[in-house]
Amino acid sequence: MDDELDLPAYLDLAAAEGLHVLLRPGPYICAEWEGGGLPSWLLAEPDLRLRTRDPRYLSAVDDYFARLLTPLQPYLSTRGGPILAIQVENEYGAYGDDTAYLEHLAHSLRRCGVDVPLFTCDQPADLSRGALPGILATANFGSRSAQSLATLRAHQPTGPLLSTEFWIGWFDRWGSHHVVRDADQAAQELDELLATGASLNLYMFHGGTNFGFTNGANDKHTYRPTVTSYDYDAPLDEAGDPTEKFTAFREVIAKYATVPDEPVPAPAAKLAVPAVPLTQSAGLLENAESLxxxxxxxxxxxxxxxxxxxxxxxxxxxxxxxxxxxxxxxxxxxxxxxxxxxxxxxxxxxxxxxxxxxxxxxxxxxxxxxxxxxxxxxxxxxxxxxxxxxxxxxxxxxxxxxxxxxxxxPLTSLEGLPFAATRTVTIGPAFHRGTFEVVEAADTFLHLDGWTKGNAWINGFALGRYWSRGPQRSLYVPAPVLRKGTNEIIVLELHASHHARTVDFKQTPDLGPTEE
The missing domain is CATH 2.60.120.260 (Galactose-binding domain-like)
Structure with missing residues (x-):
């Protein structure tokens, strides 16, 4: 199992830190993830309908639940584990209103040995469509907390009030600006919610990254792809460092719960390697047969x-x-x-x-x-x-x-490319390769000033997409991707590269301009 996909190891870590888990296995998760987390092979059948009672879809879901959840039974709270509850689907009310579909998913979870409480989540306006009788309903929102919780209470007269996604930032799309939310304003919204006595999950508490090709897109009559960074203007940024919002939220939470009397950790050390030359190239069209x-x-x-x-x-x-x-x-x-x-x-x-x-x-x-x-x-x-x-x-x-x-x-491996030294202008898409030295691995940010559009890999790890259209102008490079000594970088440039074909690794990101 790939380390980054090791769910049992993640649950062990949560338990070791004294954290509880609300598991949200989908099958649909949204999360601005490619296809909302649904695998692309489902679409190989031209008439298959996702998130419905289409027998082919339900068969795939049942198989997925069995493979995922059966091994996780020891992690359920009923057996001493950290998982307190498990979600049925995700914001289904924004998509459909087939209660029988949700009932099938709930029964499938139970057949896999899930004996902890189940819950659904929807935006307040969609509760009547997405909730499931007998199952705890929760709500997703980022403002007007009292109003949103009143809507939830009107729908569900008894039981706990929970905001499964309390939105404290937002994601970016190519061609727009970098979205930020004022820390004081977000903290005020958090204060309003906690004053009601409700519970919440911060979405997102820790910013993330759509590494490789995993970013999703929105299409409301116009297709809008999401950028590589999922920093989300979160309390912990894409690299895991505390932000101004972290401190603001901590002060609010201290009004309602005990907060450890410890200083906020300083940002982790970052790496800088300027002007790395990419001296070898391989054309994509000429070498397509090897890919x-x-x-x-x-x-x-x-x-x-x-x-x-x-x-x-x-x-x-x-x-x-x-x-x-x-x-x-x-x-x-x-x-x-x-x-x-x-x-x-x-x-x-x-x-x-x-x-x-x-x-x-x-x-x-x-x-x-x-x-x-x-x-x-x-x-x-x-x-x-x-x-x-x-x-x-x-x-x-x-x-x-x-x-x-x-x-x-698919570009899952670039090992067969015949890289060769070149100083000439490359016509058409091409891969460019270079190496750089690292004394001690640390997080860093790859800046591709002067490049146009494409993808980047470090030591075979796909960092994600870059595009001069912005807003994002750098790619996050986690320390574990690097190694002491010589490291390899490959950039696929689809159009035109910097005349010097160099890239920079800097200690700070550039997620683009914000809206004035």
Whole structure:
């Protein structure tokens, strides 16, 4: 089991620290996570309906619960463990109102030996749709605490009042500003809630990171992908350091509970390594064969049809004749870079509702390549049925363009790339590699000033996405990713890199400008 996925070890740590656990296993979790936590392979069946009583979906959920929860029985509080209660689904009232679906999930949990209390959580306006009779209902909100709790009490006349998610910050999306919430104002809201005698969980208490390709997206008629950082303006930031909000909240909590008489810990030491040169490169298009095996078909295949979770798909076809053409792609999920004989032609973005591009084909049998990036599956609302790649018709001058190869590029391993020293300008997407020395590992932040868009890896660990569009302008690098001595960095730049091809590791993050 991968260390970062070792749930029993996490529960052991919680127990050792005297903490209780409210376990929220989903199957849907939202959390601005890719697909809301639902695995992409569910979408390989074109008519499967998520978060419903579709037998195929429920069969997968039951199997998931059995595999996850059966081994966790010793951690239930009824057997001396830290788990006090377990959640049924997540904010289901914002999605549907099928009580029988929720009842199936509750029964499935019980069949797995869960004998601790169950609970649901919903935003106050959705309680009547998402609650389950006989199960504790809780509410999610970040302001107007007295009003929200009154709504919860009106729905549930007896029992404890609990805010399962008390929102004290927010997440960011590409192309917007970095969201922050005034510490004093957030503390005032916390004070109002605690004064009612209700209980709460802070969301988020500790900021996090959507490492690799795990960020989700929202789609309320316009697709909006979430950034790599999930700092959330939390009391403990992305690196785990206390913020101004931590101190403000501690002072409020001291009015209602005993707070240890200990000083707030100082921020942990950070590492700085300036101007690391990336001296070796490998083109993506030229080396695609080493990254994934192509599949031939009449139409472009989706990621789900290719049994692919994350990353990119490279679509290739041969064009029938020279001359001016109009290429129309019915659905781009989510960002398509178009190439003709390896040369960039343009970009089509789902976020901007772009579907067509015109160019001139120089010769018969020119190769059209379309590199499509999955920028994160939608994690909220009906848009969670979010299949990736090229969907629907592909037309060339109004006629179907058939005969494609679809090559999955999950980028789970970059070991086969033939890196070579180069000082020339790279045309098209390319991987750039460099090394740097570390005397003592510590947290740091990778800054890619002058780079445009892509992904970064340290010692094979996928840090996440960067994009000059902002707001995020640095990537968090946890100390365990680094090692004493020589370390490797690889950057996939999809467009144009800094002329010197250098990156910086700094002691402070840059999450972008905030709204004035």
């Amino acid at each position: 994934g095996e192509a599949v031939e078909s009449r139409h472009p295949l989706t990621m789900e049809e290719l049994r692919q979770d994350f990353g990119f798909v490279l679509y290739d076809t041969t064009l029938p004749a020279a001359g001016p053409v109009l290429l129309e792609l019915e659905h781009v999920r989510d960002r398509a870079q178009v190439f003709l004989d390896g040369q960039p032609v343009g970009v089509l973005e789902r976020e901007n509702h772009e579907h067509a591009i015109a160019f001139t084909v120089p010769r018969e049998s020119s190769v059209l390549s379309v590199l499509v990036e999955n920028q994160g599956r939608v994690n909220y609302g009906v848009g969670i049925h979010d299949r990736k790649g090229l969907l629907g018709e592909v037309l060339l001058n109004g006629s179907e363009l058939a005969g494609w190869t679809s090559r999955p590029l």
